[in-house]
Amino acid sequence: MVQRLFLAAVGGALLTAAFEPVAVAWLLPVGVACYALALRGLGVRRSGLVGLVFGVVFYYSHISWMRGSIGTDAWLALSAAEALFYGLLGLTVPLLRRLPGWPLWLAAAWTTMETVRSGWPFSGMPWGRLAFAAIDTPAANMVAYVGMTGLSFLLALTGFALARLVEALLGRRRDAAAPWRLPALGAVGVLAVLVTPAVVPYDVPETGSATVAVVQGDVPGPGNDILWDYLGVTRNHVDATVELAADVSAGKRPRPDFVLWPENSTAVDPFEPGEVNTGITEAVAAIGVPVVVGAIVDDDRKHVLNQGIVWDPATGPGDRYTKHHPVPYGEYIPLRNIWNPKFGKLALISRDMRAGTRTTPMRVAGIKVADAICFDVAYDDVLPPQVRSGAQLLTVQTSNASFIFTHQIEQQFAITRLRAIEAGRWLTVASTNGRTGVIAADGTVVASLTPRTTGVLDERVGLATGLTPAMRLGVWPARMFTLLTLAALVSGAVAYRRRREFDGPAQASSGDDDPAPTPTTSEAPVG
Structure with a gap:
C-alpha cells in the first residue's frame, strides 16, 4: 500500500509539472497514468484513499500561488476541497475497471469530475483542468473542435490508455501470451486523434x-x-x-x-x-x-x-x-x-x-x-x-x-x-x-x-x-460524458458485485493490495 501511495504522489507531482510555471506538457499523460496504475486492483475504500493522496499532492502544489497572495487559510481550505474530488473519483475506479475498455469509461468519469468541481460548491474552481495544460502543444488546436471539456477527455484517455499499455507490458513479462499489441495500438490511436488538428487546424474566416x-x-x-x-x-x-x-x-x-x-x-x-x-x-x-x-x-x-x-x-x-x-x-x-x-x-x-x-x-x-x-x-x-x-x-x-x-x-x-x-x-x-x-x-x-x-x-x-465546432457543441460534451459516466457506474457496480460474490470474501480481501499478475478478461484494451 505504501508503494501505491508513493506512486499516486508522484503522479500528482508530475501533473503539476505539466502546467505553468514548469509547463512540461508531456508529463500530463504520465501523471494521469500513475493515477490509474496506483489504483489498480484495489477495493473501493482504498482506491478512494490513494486517489485522495494524488489530489492532495496535485492541487496543493498547483495553486500554491494562493498561499502568498490570498492567504494560507484560503489555500488550505480550497485545496482540500478540490483534492476530495480526486478521492471521490478513486472510489469509482474499481467499478469502472470491471468494464471492457475501462480507459474510455475512466476518462469520461475524470472529465465529469472536472466539470462538477469547476462549478460546485458555490462557483467551483476550474483551475487544474487537463485542457488548460495543452497550450503550445500539438494538442492545443483540438480545443477548436471539441472544446475544453472534450480536450480534457482526450488527454485523460491518453493517460489511461498509456496505463493500460503499461499493465499489458508488465503482464507480458510474466506471461508470454499476454496481449499487448492491441493496447499499444489503442494508445497510439488516441494520441494520433489528439494531435491531428495540429496538421488540420480549424480556421474561422x-x-x-x-x-x-x-x-x-x-x-x-x-x-x-x-x-x-x-x-x-x-x-x-x-x-x-x-x-x-x-x-x-x-x-x-x-x-x-x-x-x-x-x-x-x-x-x-x-x-x-x-x-x-x-x-x-x-x-x-x-x-x-x-x-x-x-x-x-x-x-x-x-x-x-x-x-x-x-x-x-x-x-x-x-x-x-x-x-x-x-x-x-x-x-x-x-x-x-x-x-x-x-x-x-x-x-x-x-x-x-x-x-x-x-x-x-x-x-x-x-x-x-x-x-x-x-x-x-x-x-x-x-x-x-x-x-x-x-x-x-x-x-x-x-x-x-x-x-x-x-x-x-x-x-x-x-x-x-x-x-x-x-x-x-x-x-x-x-x-x-x-x-x-x-x-x-x-x-x-x-x-x-x-x-x-x-x-x-x-x-x-x-x-x-x-x-468553431466547439462553439456549436456548447455544453453537450459535458452532458454526454456525465451520462456515459452514470451508465458506466451502474454497469460497473453490477459487475463488481457479481465478481465479489463469485470470488468469495477471502479472494476479494486478498485482491485489495496485490494486483492480478495478468490482465483479466474484463480489462479489455481500448476499442
Whole structure:
C-alpha cells in the first residue's frame, strides 16, 4: 500500500509539472497514468484513499500561488476541497475497471469530475483542468473542435490508455501470451486523434478588422495591492490614455476603434462625483472613442458589482458586463448569514460581490465584444455563450495584482490563449500590472507588455462571426460524458458485485493490495 501511495504522489507531482510555471506538457499523460496504475486492483475504500493522496499532492502544489497572495487559510481550505474530488473519483475506479475498455469509461468519469468541481460548491474552481495544460502543444488546436471539456477527455484517455499499455507490458513479462499489441495500438490511436488538428487546424474566416488599444496602467506602491493607492491606479490609466490620444493627434499611433482598461482600473464607483469620474471623463474626451472601463460599482448597502462599462465620449456610460463568477472568500463570503468571519483578509470583505448573468456580447464602437473578467475566463459559461450570440471579438479584463509575484499570472494567460483558439476569435487582455497582450485566433501572442510597467498596446485585430465546432457543441460534451459516466457506474457496480460474490470474501480481501499478475478478461484494451 505504501508503494501505491508513493506512486499516486508522484503522479500528482508530475501533473503539476505539466502546467505553468514548469509547463512540461508531456508529463500530463504520465501523471494521469500513475493515477490509474496506483489504483489498480484495489477495493473501493482504498482506491478512494490513494486517489485522495494524488489530489492532495496535485492541487496543493498547483495553486500554491494562493498561499502568498490570498492567504494560507484560503489555500488550505480550497485545496482540500478540490483534492476530495480526486478521492471521490478513486472510489469509482474499481467499478469502472470491471468494464471492457475501462480507459474510455475512466476518462469520461475524470472529465465529469472536472466539470462538477469547476462549478460546485458555490462557483467551483476550474483551475487544474487537463485542457488548460495543452497550450503550445500539438494538442492545443483540438480545443477548436471539441472544446475544453472534450480536450480534457482526450488527454485523460491518453493517460489511461498509456496505463493500460503499461499493465499489458508488465503482464507480458510474466506471461508470454499476454496481449499487448492491441493496447499499444489503442494508445497510439488516441494520441494520433489528439494531435491531428495540429496538421488540420480549424480556421474561422475573418469578416473585418478593428484597431484596439489596450492599457496597462500599473499599480503604485508594492504592486500587489489595488487598494494601497486606488486613486493612483485610476490616474495611471487616465494618464496613459491621454498620452495615447496625444500620440494619435501627432500621427505617431493609429486611432483605435476603442480602448480597453483592465479590471479594477477603478476600485470605487465611477458613477459617483469625484476624482475617478472626472478622470474617466477626461480620458474618454481626450481619445474620442469608447473606453471599456473596469470598475467596482455600488449595488446596494451590502453588495457591489464588478463590471466592464462601455464609456462613450458622446453618450457617457452605456453597455455593461458584470463578472459571472466572483471568488468565494475572495470577493464574497458564502452563507454569510450563517458564518460571518471577521479575521485576516476575510475581514476586508465588508460587502459581497453579486454575480452577473449576461450571455450576450456588448456593443463597443459598433463591434460585438464578448467580455470576461479575471477568473471568468476559466469557466465555460462566460465567453462561449457570448460567441454563440454573435460576438466578433473577445476581451478579458483582469487585475492579477494580488498574484503579481506568483505563477497564477502565467496559468491564467495560458487559459486565455486557449479560449482564443476554442472560439476562433482574436482576444485582447488588459491587466493592471500582470500579463497584458493581444492574442490571435490561433493562440499566438501578437503583442504583450512587461508586467509591473505602464504601457499601451495598439494592434489591428481580426473580427469574425463564424463558429468553431466547439462553439456549436456548447455544453453537450459535458452532458454526454456525465451520462456515459452514470451508465458506466451502474454497469460497473453490477459487475463488481457479481465478481465479489463469485470470488468469495477471502479472494476479494486478498485482491485489495496485490494486483492480478495478468490482465483479466474484463480489462479489455481500448476499442
